[in-house]
Amino acid sequence: MVQLNTGFTLFLSLLVEAVPFLLIGVAFSSLLMFFVDDRQLVGLLPKNAFLGALIGSLIGLMFPVCECGNVPVARRMLIQGAPTAVSIGFLLAAPTINPVVFWATWVAFRGQPEVVFLRVLCTLLIATAIGWVFSCQENIGPFLHENVARSRFRDRAKERAVSEDQPALLQGGTFLQMAGGETLQLDTPAAQRLVANPIQSKTTASKLQLVVDNMVRELRELTAVLVLGSAIAATVQVAVPRDTVLSLGQGLTSSILAMMILAAVVSICSTVDSFFALSFASTFTTGSLLAFLIFGPMIDLKNIGLLLTVFKARAVLYLFGLASLMCFALALAINLYIG
Amino acid sequence: MVRSPRSQSANAEANRPNKRSFRLPWRDLFDVLALGTWSAMLFRYWFGGKLLLLLHPDYAWLSNTAAVLLAILAVHRLLGIIRSATRLPERNQQAEGHVTLLPRNISSLILLAVAVFGLIYTPRAFASQTATQRGIADTLTLTRAQPQRFASAADPEDRTVIDWIRLLNVYPEPDAYTDEPVAVEGFVFYPEGWPEDYVMVSRFVLTCCAADAYPVGLPLQLPAGSGKTQYPADSWLAVTGTMMTKTLDDRRQVAIAPTEIRQIEEPKNPYEY
Numbered sequence: 001m002v003q004l005n006t007g008f009t010l011f012l013s014l015l016v017e018a019v020p021f022l023l024i025g026v027a028f029s030s031l032l033m034f035f036v037d038d039r040q041l042v043g044l045l046p047k048n049a050f051l052g053a054l055i056g057s058l059i060g061l062m063f064p065v066c067e068c069g070n071v072p073v074a075r076r077m078l079i080q081g082a083p084t085a086v087s088i089g090f091l092l093a094a095p096t097i098n099p100v101v102f103w104a105t106w107v108a109f110r111g112q113p114e115v116v117f118l119r120v121l122c123t124l125l126i127a128t129a130i131g132w133v134f135s136c137q138e139n140i141g142p143f144l145h146e147n148v149a150r151s152r153f154r155d156r157a158k159e160r161a162v163s164e165d166q167p168a169l170l171q172g173g174t175f176l177q178m179a180g181g182e183t184l185q186l187d188t189p190a191a192q193r194l195v196a197n198p199i200q201s202k203t204t205a206s207k208l209q210l211v212v213d214n215m216v217r218e219l220r221e222l223t224a225v226l227v228l229g230s231a232i233a234a235t236v237q238v239a240v241p242r243d244t245v246l247s248l249g250q251g252l253t254s255s256i257l258a259m260m261i262l263a264a265v266v267s268i269c270s271t272v273d274s275f276f277a278l279s280f281a282s283t284f285t286t287g288s289l290l291a292f293l294i295f296g297p298m299i300d301l302k303n304i305g306l307l308l309t310v311f312k313a314r315a316v317l318y319l320f321g322l323a324s325l326m327c328f329a330l331a332l333a334i335n336l337y338i339g
Numbered sequence: 340m341v342r343s344p345r346s347q348s349a350n351a352e353a354n355r356p357n358k359r360s361f362r363l364p365w366r367d368l369f370d371v372l373a374l375g376t377w378s379a380m381l382f383r384y385w386f387g388g389k390l391l392l393l394l395h396p397d398y399a400w401l402s403n404t405a406a407v408l409l410a411i412l413a414v415h416r417l418l419g420i421i422r423s424a425t426r427l428p429e430r431n432q433q434a435e436g437h438v439t440l441l442p443r444n445i446s447s448l449i450l451l452a453v454a455v456f457g458l459i460y461t462p463r464a465f466a467s468q469t470a471t472q473r474g475i476a477d478t479l480t481l482t483r484a485q486p487q488r489f490a491s492a493a494d495p496e497d498r499t500v501i502d503w504i505r506l507l508n509v510y511p512e513p514d515a516y517t518d519e520p521v522a523v524e525g526f527v528f529y530p531e532g533w534p535e536d537y538v539m540v541s542r543f544v545l546t547c548c549a550a551d552a553y554p555v556g557l558p559l560q561l562p563a564g565s566g567k568t569q570y571p572a573d574s575w576l577a578v579t580g581t582m583m584t585k586t587l588d589d590r591r592q593v594a595i596a597p598t599e600i601r602q603i604e605e606p607k608n609p610y611e612y
Contacts, residue, residue: 002468009462013393013549015453016384019377020405107398111546212415216370219412223377224446227453233550242472279550282473 007238014230014279018272021104022222025271028100030214032063033073034207042082049085053131056082056089057124060098063090070094071306078310079152084140089131092323095270095297096123105293108274115286118334119293126294126326133322143315145308222269225302229268233279245283255288256331260324263296270297287335295327367420369447374413376454381406383458391608392462394548464609465543466573467528470554495519496579500542501611503593504555513584513593521557521595522579524603527570528556533587536561538570540578540595545610552610558587558594570600577601 041059046052063073074091078084095101097120109115134140141149236245249255259280268276273296277289299307299320307316384390385403394402441449495516498506500523507516525540541556559578561570570576580597587594 002466005463006465006469006472008460009392009465010549012457012460012462015457016381016390016393016402017398017548017550019381020401023405023408108547108551111551209419212412212419216374216412216416220370220373220443220446220450221441224441224449227449237550238472275548275550278547281551282553 003238007234010237010279011230011234014233014275015227017107018104018226018230018275019223021100021107021271021275022219022226022269025100025269026215026218026222027211029063030211030218033214034211036063042077042080045082045086047083049083049135050128050132052083052085053089053128053135054124056086056131057093057097057127059086059090060094060096063094063098071303071310075148075310078140078144079148081152083135084137085131085135087131088134088319089127091127092130092298092319093123093127096120096294097127101270101274101297104271105274108278109281112281112286114338115289115293118290118338122290122294122327122330122334123297125330126298126323129326130319130322134318143311145310145312148310225267226269226272229266229273229276232262232266233276237279242283249280249284249288252285252287252335253332255285256291256328256335259284259288259292260295260327260331263292264300266296267300267302268296273297285335286338287331287333290334291327291331294330295324298323298327364420364423366443366447367416369451371413371416371420373447373450373454374409374416376451376458378406378409378413380454380457381409384462387461388607389462391610392464392549395545395612396608398547462549464605465549465552465554466526467541469543469552470528470541470556471531473553495582496522499523499611500525500540500557501544501555503557507593513582513591516582516593517584519582520579521582522577523557523595524575524577524606525556526573526575526605526609528554529567529572530588533558536563536565537585537587537594540576542611543609545612558585558592559600560585560594560596562597562600570602575603575605577603 046055060070063070070091073094074087077087077090102116102120105116105119106113134143137143141152144152248258259277263273266276274293277292280292281289304316304320307319311319381402384393385399385406390399390402498521503521503523507513523540525542528539528541530537530539538559538561539556540559541554543552543554545552559576559580560583577600578595578597579599580595582593583596584591585594586592
């Protein structure tokens with residue numbers, strides 16, 4: 001009975017601490033989604049692959065979105081012709097390297113500030129490296145999901161250059177027969193209209209309504225996942241014998257593996273995952289906590305579903321492989337030399 | 340102009356006053372209910388004073404603000420539903436690329452269930468059982484919070500349990516504290532393998548929320564002849580006395596030789612920071 005009480009108190013404590021941050025995160029990402037035009041950004045990005053990957057990783061500072069918000073944004077970036085390095089860097093780093101997440105991690109790990117800074121540093125390292133690696137692929141097209149690849153602007157521009165020499169009849173696509181025998185090619189503008197943030201053209205009042213709608217929707221979804229995550233954390237704390245947790249959590253490699261698997265399965269939002277990690281802080285190695293905090297926002301069950309709407313399975317596998325290996329290596333190094 | 344019967348009936352269909360269907364937007368109402376209950380739960384902890392059992396006081400304002408914001412969201416949604424009931428219902432379009440892990444109904448159900456549970460359940464302060472589970476320490480190990488400030492009270496009798504522990508952490512030699520006066524409050528914890536007449540006067544320390552609460556304690560020598568019956572585990576004591584050195588767990592450490600042990604109510608805020 002006492003154990004049950006402890007578990008419930010722990011569970012509620014995690015929820016009460018995390019919900020305000022979830023609210024802030026959701027509000028920010030909803031506001032940005034409807035009020036900031038990411039198309040303007042694309043023109044300003046550097047062409048150098050390394051710089052691009054680095055900048056892309058840091059864009060999250062201006063776009064505080066958590067992992068459910070960043071995939072649609074990254075998708076728009078890819079479609080609008082942002083360099084691959086930038087998009088991939090953004091995709092991997094934005095959920096971690098942003099002010100809201102930094103603040104939440106600081107609140108949770110005030111006692112161990114090294115966790116906060118190493119989290120940002122390692123994420124930056126991994127995201128930049130992977131973005132760089134992906135930029136070696138000259139044409140990212142084959143890695144992308146068909147729908148995304150088809151509507152990319154950059155390829156369109158090349159096609160159009162070719163097609164201007166050809167008569168309209170020889171071009172593929174969807175045409176409307178218009179009066180007087182003219183034809184109207186449908187697909188380019190339609191595709192552009194669809195992928196460009198469709199909300200930008202609305203009035204402020206209706207945008208605000210959409211912001212609230214989006215907030216409620218994301219809040220519902222993310223809080224439900226948070227509830228499940230908190231329940232798991234509380235159960236592990238209360239139900240699993242301390243010796244078992246310690247023997248798993250104090251192993252240099254076993255703790256990292258356990259936390260990475262936990263991160264992938266639990267799919268807790270990056271805004272509040274530090275509170276989840278905090279409940280393991282007394283029993284798990286610092287490196288494993290960091291592995292959880294770095295890996296979770298990049299790849300998890302919820303995220304893989306989203307990623308598959310942007311990339312082909314093969315590319316998701318590469319992302320997953322690179323991210324997990326680098327994360328494991330860094331966490332191990334931290335365990336060995338710092339923790 | 341002659342109308343065919345068919346077109347007439349079609350017209351009649353179109354002209355029929357738009358009969359409003361009285362089907363309630365259950366799903367949206369469910370959202371309002373869930374948001375409202377969450378807000379109510381947070382308000383309850385705020386005004387019921389139980390928030391301090393869950394959070395570090397520095398972060399109470401976050402939870403309180405969230406309570407207000409959630410209430411505003413709930414009211415806004417409710418107004419929206421009422422307004423849209425007088426208009427033609429607008430289909431709520433899905434956000435682009437929005438993939439959900441859980442079906443909407445299940446998410447709503449989980450939220451509502453948890454909020455109702457939070458409204459009914461009263462959190463309890465952690466006690467001995469948790470102390471055992473988390474491993475009580477008389478020194479703050481290095482993985483734990485480093486002392487944020489080292490302002491040990493000048494008068495030894497003003498030090499709290501955590502002040503003592505921080506001091507011992509910096510200068511562990513127990514003999515250095517012999518005969519210093521002690522006045523601390525904490526709950527009774529019976530560590531395994533200790534002699535019958537020794538208990539620990541313990542407190543939980545919080546840096547963020549109850550999830551990271553960890554126990555610390557000072558050994559206390561009970562008066563001869565008293566024991567678990569007189570000082571049951573988890574009861575709260577106010578102890579005054581002097582420090583002495585005692586070997587417990589094969590280690591020399593400080594212990595309190597009490598002059599007075601008073602049983603007290605559990606404090607409203609049982610944690611230290």
